[in-house]
Amino acid sequence: MLSKVKLYWESFLHLFFPELCAACMREIPVSGDVLCVYCNHDLPLCGFPSLTDNLVHWRLAGRALPIWASSYMFFKEGNVTQALLHQLKYRGKQYIGEEFGRRHGEYILSQLPAEWRPDYIIPVPLHPKRLHERGFNQSTCYARGLSEAMRVKVREDILVRRKYTETQTRKSKQDRIKNVSDAFQLRDAEGLTGKTILIVDDVFTSGATLEACILPFHGLEEVKVSIATLAIADDW
Ligand SMILES: [Zn+2]
Structure with missing residues (x-):
């Protein structure tokens, strides 16, 4: 009734x-x-059959190798993914990040061996100035959806962005890498020994941002890093 x-x-x-x-x-x-x-x-779903042998992993090869990596949908000029990311990022529709985070989280869980299960999800941080301008971090919205599906805690107190970088979209591949290479720093690495973390971002293009996020963790003992992104540009 x-x-x-x-x-x-x-x-x-x-x-x-x-x-x-x-x-x-x-x-x-x-x-x-x-x-x-x-x-x-x-919806151009990636549907990668493997968490270790896929486009995200290949693009990071030789730079930073996560234990596993996954992306949910392909991003291309004019496709549904581009429209969704535009609404999320520039129109403040945070529920889009959450919804597709949940969908991706469920997909990841169907492939994830128990020993690779992350202890924490870390969204790629925005610089405080950018966060203030936008009012929210789109990667955090996506992280919240993943968190709900995977039952893994989101931690935004571990990694910080110390450099305010200009928008990356009009830069060349080399400039993007240089622009972001030393942008991130660990703030609180206490208690991370033996943990597996999942670093998450909205779009994977060159991988420069994620590589820069992984680097600070390389100095830590027994910390395993995995990667998930809402979208990946397939023609980069
Ligand atoms: Zn529609």
């Missing part, structure tokens, strides 16, 4: 406040989904 009332109430609300697809803004029927059927169908 209660669910019927809820359904009527939701349908009534929907008349005045229709739900819109998070990617294309089409109206969607009462479904509780964030995407319309078209965008759900077009």
